[in-house]
Amino acid sequence: MxxxxxxxxxxxxxxAGGAYVGINSAATSKVKGDIDKTIEELKAQSDIxxxxxxxxxxxxxxxxxxxxDITAVGPAGEVKxxxxxxxxxxxxxxxxRSSNVxxxxxxxxxxxAGINESEAxxxxxxxxxxxxxxxxxxxxxxxxxxKTFDGGWSVGIDNLGNYSAGLNLGNVNLAPIxxxxxTAETPDQVNPMLLMGIMGGLELNSASVEFNDEGVMTMAAxxxxxxxxxxxxxxxxxxxxxxxxxLLKQQATAMGKGNNKLVRRIIKFVKSGKGIKxxxxxxxxxxxxxxxxxNQVQQTMDLKxxxxxxxxxxxxx
Numbered sequence: 001m002x003x004x005x006x007x008x009x010x011x012x013x014x015x016a017g018g019a020y021v022g023i024n025s026a027a028t029s030k031v032k033g034d035i036d037k038t039i040e041e042l043k044a045q046s047d048i049x050x051x052x053x054x055x056x057x058x059x060x061x062x063x064x065x066x067x068x069d070i071t072a073v074g075p076a077g078e079v080k081x082x083x084x085x086x087x088x089x090x091x092x093x094x095x096x097r098s099s100n101v102x103x104x105x106x107x108x109x110x111x112x113a114g115i116n117e118s119e120a121x122x123x124x125x126x127x128x129x130x131x132x133x134x135x136x137x138x139x140x141x142x143x144x145x146x147k148t149f150d151g152g153w154s155v156g157i158d159n160l161g162n163y164s165a166g167l168n169l170g171n172v173n174l175a176p177i178x179x180x181x182x183t184a185e186t187p188d189q190v191n192p193m194l195l196m197g198i199m200g201g202l203e204l205n206s207a208s209v210e211f212n213d214e215g216v217m218t219m220a221a222x223x224x225x226x227x228x229x230x231x232x233x234x235x236x237x238x239x240x241x242x243x244x245x246x247l248l249k250q251q252a253t254a255m256g257k258g259n260n261k262l263v264r265r266i267i268k269f270v271k272s273g274k275g276i277k278x279x280x281x282x283x284x285x286x287x288x289x290x291x292x293x294x295n296q297v298q299q300t301m302d303l304k305x306x307x308x309x310x311x312x313x314x315x316x317x
Contacts, residue, residue, distance in 0.1 A: 028058045031065055049073045063087055077112035081105065088139075100139040108132045126219045132157065148205075157216075168208045204287050208279040212317075217241070217273035237273070245271040260303045265314040274317040281311035 039051045054069030064087040072079050082105035088098045109131045110120050123129070140151035152168040221237035221244075230247070234240040245267045252263045269276040284290045290309075297306045306312070 028056060031058050032056055035067070047075055049075075074112075076114065077109055079109075079112055080107040082107075097142045097144060098140065101137070103134075103136040106134040106136065108134065125223045126216060168210075204282060204290065205285060206279070206281050208277060210275070210277040212275040221273070241271050241273050257303055262303050262307055262312060262314065265316055268316045272316060276317070277315045279313045279315075281313075283309050283311060 035053075035056070042048060043051065050071075050073040052071050053067050055066075056068075057066045058064070064085065066086075067084045068082065070081040070084060072081075081103055083103075085102045085104070086100070088100045110123070113132060115123065120129075123132075135156040136154070138151070138153045140149060142149050150168075218237040221231075221234075221240035224231045224244075225234050225237070225240050231240045231243055234243055248263075248267050248270060249258060252258045252260070252267070257263050265276075282290050284293060293309055294306075297309060
């Protein structure tokens with residue numbers, strides 16, 4: 001699976017690093033030349049044997065480039081992508097002010113992903129056969145005057161009940177990174193001490209994680225009903241979710257966490273099987289300080305402190 005993901009990352013780098021340089025020239029031929037050059041450089045620096053693509057379209061007015069029918073071949077096999085769309089990308093500054101990238105229908109065969117026959121049977125229980133089909137989207141905006149970053153990433157697995165997950169970050173203070181980039185022409189010139197300073201200065205004002213599901217939890221419940229003895233009396237997937245929610249509630253109660261709001265919301269999500277969004281507005285804005293505090297909370301499992309520390313809100317569909 002890792003090799004497949006690496007190939008996908010390379011494809012994204014090709015478009016971001018090649019196509020966008022060409023958009024500013026307002027010429028499709030220029031964009032194509034930059035992409036082809038980037039492909040050759042990546043092939044020379046990696047174990048990818050071949051990268052090919054079909055159509056390329058460039059819209060100068062919307063600052064958008066679309067690359068279709070992409071195939072990358074590596075030692076483990078090939079990965080195909082129906083299309084990659086890149087728009088609103090700022091390629092002038094060292095820290096790009098904006099970007100919007102979408103990779104549609106990334107097709108990763110089981111062989112390429114390193115999935116063996118036994119694992120393939122587990123995937124088949126969820127309706128996934130022969131390949132994993134993934135959509136990826138990423139966007140960001142950087143406020144130059146405030147030195148803050150807003151960004152979001154989402155991943156959807158098309159042949160897994162339209163399951164999707166997303167992460168959004170709000171108002172991340174990137175001033176330390178920009179300051180470091182002024183003194184470093186290449187990434188390897190940023191020394192460890194400077195990196196520590198950067199991490200110490202980073203601030204996170206808000207974040208959210210969202211899971212949406214239109215089928216995968218139902219399929220998982222059916223699998224549990226057939227294979228796990230504690231769910232044998234359930235009549236359907238809804239019954240499995242109710243049993244699972246009760247088991248989770250019993251366990252939380254035994255640990256003295258049964259009345260915790262966070263636990264109750266998670267139990268509600270398990271029972272509904274639809275979707276959940278967890279948002280955070282942390283009390284401590286420093287990323288380094290927040291990480292240290294979270295480590296302490298992890299050791300004590302104090303959920304009330306965790307809720308207060310992160311400023312958690314949970315919405316269940």
